[in-house]
Amino acid sequence: MPLALIDNHTPTAAPRNTIAPLASGATLAELISLLDGSSRAADTRHEPLRLWRVRAGATLLHEGASQPWLHVVRSGAFKTLRTAEDGYQQVLSLLLPGDTLGFEALCRRQQPASAVALEDATVYALTLSELTALELQHPAFDRAVQYALTRQLVRCAEMAEVMAAVAAEARMARFVLWLSSRMAAQGESARRLRLRLGRRDVASLLGLAHETVSRALTALAAQGCLRVNNRDIEITDRAQLQARARHTRGFSDEGVPVVRQPDCVAA
Amino acid sequence: MPLALIDNHTPTAAPRNTIAPLASGATLAELISLLDGSSRAADTRHEPLRLWRVRAGATLLHEGASQPWLHVVRSGAFKTLRTAEDGYQQVLSLLLPGDTLGFEALCRRQQPASAVALEDATVYALTLSELTALELQHPAFDRAVQYALTRQLVRCAEMAEVMAAVAAEARMARFVLWLSSRMAAQGESARRLRLRLGRRDVASLLGLAHETVSRALTALAAQGCLRVNNRDIEITDRAQLQARARHTRGFSDEGVPVVRQPDCVAA
C-alpha cells in the first residue's frame, strides 16, 4: 500500500510525494546493529521490514497527531520541533542514524513534537504491534531497542549540559563538541562536520538569538578554534574549544575538593 | 506521611549507613504499575525484589563508577549531577517516583552522572542480569520498562523546552508549570508543590544565577502568579503564569491566533 503523505510546510501546493516506501529488502539484523551501534552483519534472514524514503524538508511526524508509526532513522537527519500557539517553532532535538522517532507514542496518545527531515533520509517504519511482536520473537531486538532508548536518554542529558552553559559562546562551543562526538560515534570525521541546521534552528535549539549564534561562531573562528564556512565547520583547535566550552561566566577556576565517599550497602 | 525530614548534608564523614536494604517484600506487580503509571494492583505473587532505603543527601550512584545496579525510584526524589573538572556541580535532572536510575549503564560502561537523594527515598535495585531475566519471563514487565524509558524521553524534551526559554522569568515560570504537571501525574496537588531543590540547584538546572532564580520567584509572586515560602510554592494564577511562560524577550503577548488545535484528548 503506497501511502503518500504530503508535507505541509509550503503554503503552495506540495508538488511531489515527499515520503514514499522503498522496496529494498531490509533485514532485522541490520536494524538491530543500527540500534545498538554494533557493526556486526549477523544473520541474513530476510525479514519484511518497511523502509521509507523521506525527502529533505518533509514532515515525517506531525505534532498532535495520533501517529501509529514508530521509526528508526537509517540515513539522513531530522529535527524535532514544537510550535507554540503564537506560531513560534521551538526546535527540540537533532536526530541522526540509529535514533528512534515516534516512540514517545508508547506512553502518550499524541506525538509531542513534529519531525522534519533536514536532508534526504531513509527510516524504518514499524507499527506498535509489529514492534511488540518482534520484541517477543527476537530478544536481541528487544535489547537493541532498550539500548537505543537508554542511549537517547544519555544524549538528552548531554544536551541538558550543553544548554546549561550560561555564556552564549560556551554554549555554542559545547554544541559543536557534542555534534563532533556524535559524528565520531557514527564513524564520520570528528574534525570536519556539517551543521545540518540553519542558524535560526541552532539558535532555537540552544535558546539564543540567531545573531548571537552567528557572532559566537565568528568569535570562535577568530580565536582559531574553528573554521566556519556556512554550515561546514572544521575544528582546528579542539583543546581551546574545550576551554571555551568550560568558560562559564565568571566561574573560571576554583579548587573545590571533591568529596569521594562510598555510600556503601551490604549486599 | 510526614515530609519534613531534615537532611544531613554535612560533608564530614557520614556517620551511619545512608543506604540500607529494606526487608519489606516488594512485588513485581507493584514495580510494573509504578513503571507504567497505572494503579492496578495486579497479582499478589511475591517476587523477591530488592528494595533499598536511601537517606536524604546520600549518593546512590557515583559518576564515573561502573555501576552494576539499576534502580527505579519508589518514593522520594533524586537529583542527578555531573561535576566538571573545575569542581562545579551541574544539576542535570530531577527524578521522581516511577523514574529509572542508572539505566544509562545499559549503553555506557560508566555512569554518566551521580544521583543524590533529595529526601529520604526508597528504590528498587536490580542487576542487569536480573532485569533481562525478568523481561524475558514477564512481557508485561518488559513493556513497562519500555514505557518508563519513553516517558523519560518525553520528560527530557519537555525540559529542553523549559530551558530554551530565553527570558529568565519565563524559564522559571515554565519550570514551575513543568513541576506542577509532574506532581499532578503523581497524584499530588498541582497547585501546592514543594521545590525539592535549593535555589542554587534550581539555578544550575535552569542555567541561571541563583540570585536570578530568587528574583524571578519574587517577581512572579509580586505579579500574583505564585505564593512563595522558601521551597513551598502555591500557584495562585495559573493562566497568568502560563502567559509569563510564553513571554520570550521581545515576543510579548500579541494576540496572534494562528492555529487553535485541541490541546489534549480526554482522559
Add this chain to the structure above:
DNA sequence: CGAGGAGTTGAGGCTAGTCAAGGCCCGTGG
C-alpha cells in the same frame, strides 16, 4: 533579473550576571 531567505555585522538598550551585604534558620558549642 528580481525575490526571498539565510547569514553577517553594527548600534543601542535592557536583561541578567557579578559582587557585596544583610536577614533568616538551623546547627554546634561555650
Add this chain to the structure above:
DNA sequence: CCACGGGCCTTGACTAGCCTCAACTCCTCG
C-alpha cells in the same frame, strides 16, 4: 541559655553580555 557560625535565601548596585532592531551581502531559485 544565648552567642556564634555557616548554610540558604534575599536584596541592592553595577556592569557586561545578549537580545532587539536594522541594515547589508550572499546565495538559491523561480
